[in-house]
Amino acid sequence: NAGVTQTPKFRVLKTGQSMTLLCAQDMNHEYMYWYRQDPGMGLRLIHYSVGEGTTAKGEVPDGYNVSRLKKQNFLLGLESAAPSQTSVYFCASSPGTGGYRPQHFGDGTRLSIL
């Protein structure tokens, strides 16, 4: 059981380049999330999705776009990468209704922008 899988694990970009981070979950979860974590800081929510075809902004959405075309996948895009977006990106998923259910996290994508 893979859980939450993030691709790629590492990437180096030049300023202005674009890229897409892929998150896949095999737990049939309704909700999916993208966070970023900067050195010495906690996780900050970028975007989230409460179901296939829906997305919403989190705490720090600027410079990012997301899509949830399939229930199991949640894509995070950087259209024009900036050095300030150097960070570790985590994807998470959780079940839908039924009260509290903890989030399951992937192991992150380390992104460096030069």
Next chain:
Amino acid sequence: LAKTTQPISMDSYEGQEVNITCSHNNIATNDYITWYQQFPSQGPRFIIQGYKTKVTNEVASLFIPADRKSSTLSLPRVSLSDTAVYYCLVGDMGTGFQKLVFGTGTRLLVSP
């Protein structure tokens, strides 16, 4: 969303009990208290969650006083592998969607 305050770091030795206290003075009636653990180069992992009084699982215990303005995560007989960052979060879990707010966490270092 209720803000949480927890110690930046704690040190312990193998075999000791560790208690990490989290303050959340503005917790709302519908908020639950959740703790996550994060190892280097890994995503956070759920440890325990509670609403009031005491909750215990195979990994930890969570103590919540009646006023719910604080909570204490208790790790019995820690080992070197418990060295990690521990996050305390509060949020309304009633709808199933979890708009969690992670603070800076508590960095626990367990020494031999």
